[in-house]
Amino acid sequence: MRNFLAVILACLPAAGAGLAVAAQQAESPARIFIDGGMLIDGSGSEPEENPGILIEGERIRSLSSDAASEPGTEVISADGKWVLPGLFDLHVHVTFMLDGPRRLDDDIVNAIRSERFLERYQEIGVTTVRDVGAREWIGYSLKRTQRAGLMGGARYYTSGPIITVTGGHGSEFQPLHPPLWAVEADGPWELRERVREAIKLEADLIKVAPFLTQEEMAAVVDEAHIYHLRVTAHIGGTHDLDKQSGRIAVEAGVDSTEHMYPYGGPDVIKAMVEKGIYVIPTLGFHLRELNDEYAANAEKQSAGWLSENLGHTYETMMAQFREMKAAGVRFAVGTDSNVKDLETIDKLYLQELQAFRTAGMNNGEIIQAATLRAAEAMGLDDELGSITAGKRADLILLSADPLQDISALVYPELVIQDGKVVCCGQRR
Ligand SMILES: [Zn+2]
Known part of the structure; x- marks a missing residue:
């Protein structure tokens, strides 16, 4: 019985800490920063170099090249790549x-x-x-x-x-x-x-x-x-x-x-x-x-x-x-x-x-x-279809310029949907 109680007591602080971490995560959603790259944002406007895309939770929070420094942000390098909407x-x-x-x-x-x-x-x-x-x-x-x-x-x-x-x-x-x-x-x-x-x-x-x-x-x-x-x-x-x-x-x-x-x-x-x-x-x-x-x-x-x-x-x-x-x-x-x-x-x-x-x-x-x-x-253009602050974070990273070669579009290196990397590296 004593051992059993000890196990329970030993577990309590850890469980408490786990809850605290979970609560913290709920308060601050995951952040991904896309660093570098050439943005083709879906709107038909000219490509933009190094737009600095900050994703927070399921959405694009901002486009600004200095957002990377926020603590707890995962940085994905897009150097030499093209970034487009899903x-x-x-x-x-x-x-x-x-x-x-x-x-x-x-x-x-x-x-x-x-x-x-x-x-x-x-x-x-x-x-x-x-x-x-x-x-x-x-x-x-x-x-x-x-x-x-x-x-x-x-x-x-x-x-x-x-x-x-x-x-x-x-x-x-x-x-x-x-x-x-x-x-x-x-x-x-x-x-x-x-x-x-x-x-x-x-x-x-x-x-x-x-x-x-x-x-x-x-x-x-x-x-x-x-x-x-x-x-x-x-x-x-x-x-x-x-x-x-x-x-x-x-x-x-x-x-x-x-x-x-x-x-x-x-x-x-x-x-x-x-x-x-x-x-x-x-x-x-x-x-x-x-x-x-x-x-x-x-x-x-x-x-x-x-x-x-x-x-x-x-x-x-x-x-x-x-x-x-x-x-x-x-x-x-x-x-x-x-x-x-x-x-x-x-x-x-x-x-x-x-x-x-x-x-x-x-x-x-x-x-x-x-x-x-x-x-x-x-009828979803308020939510999807372009890389715009506030919209859902659906993005693809390409290794070749689709404006030069349209076939580059369908072979992405990385796919993010609703702010999560879903392809083609390790699934999360
Ligand atoms: Zn049909």
Whole structure:
């Protein structure tokens, strides 16, 4: 008994000291100072040498080269490196297995693999992803798990399943077990109900896919906006009505649009500029499609069918991108990745950036599309998208200049998300 008491007593001061340390840590969050380096801050302004970025807790506290001397600050040298905001991918499907062994697609395997996918994103410097079509409840569960601090990876936002009409886009993947990828509804009030369900399940945005009528699309946008949720619309597709989907979505006032199928002409593009609608062109997806990568899944996704029936070719796609850019449309980066891209997401992301370049953007504009423009498109630019005092501390350190070589973007030396080093050295 005496020994037992002695052990307890011996432990007490140590435990007390431990509590004191914990309390102290709670009062003063971890500080990291990025010393040196060339800042490309995401806003499109000129690069700045040695900005002196002080991170405190989860946020950027200040940009000032003399902040390093504050006690308890960890200094990371960025000499000879480039510092940028964490990147975005606004069109992902981390839960979606387009093709592959079905036995590897039950809910548990799917969720575990999705977490790995989000970690892979961090490894290429992408710290925020927007999932615009997630399987059943899994997208919502991933988000809740991550927000509760139980799961890592790039910051995950989700629309949950796509909202469409009966037989609309997204439902072709679920002939036997609806709803898997898309929830189907018809008429304005049924569609409003689907939007309300998504809101109840804590969707971050609404993803809608054609072919909705004007009345139906207006109902979706109106309902989502009542709850301050953004709507992004898949444009184009293989149904006759899909050809009108650009015009219908823009008329209804969606917040952003996905893909680069024909939108409907100059008056639609003009209206997009006036309404400030962002475009996630997914050029890399179209390159794959026009290369007949998906033709085995559906005849209507062959390059020949798309050209003949939708007037969608490489040339028309690039011409429309240039027309939009010249008109003042704002673009953001999205890859349309799915499970098969998990290990090669660096190449897919880079393909998207290179396609932007081929279409006429310079590297500075591409970096903006991958950072601040993307944050704006999500309505998160108060919090993310640039290296600005007060914003969340998502940063990447590169060993080469991305203004010279855009491929430098996806091979970061160091990734910081919410003020923590998450890649590529020792995880903390
Ligand atoms: Zn997609």
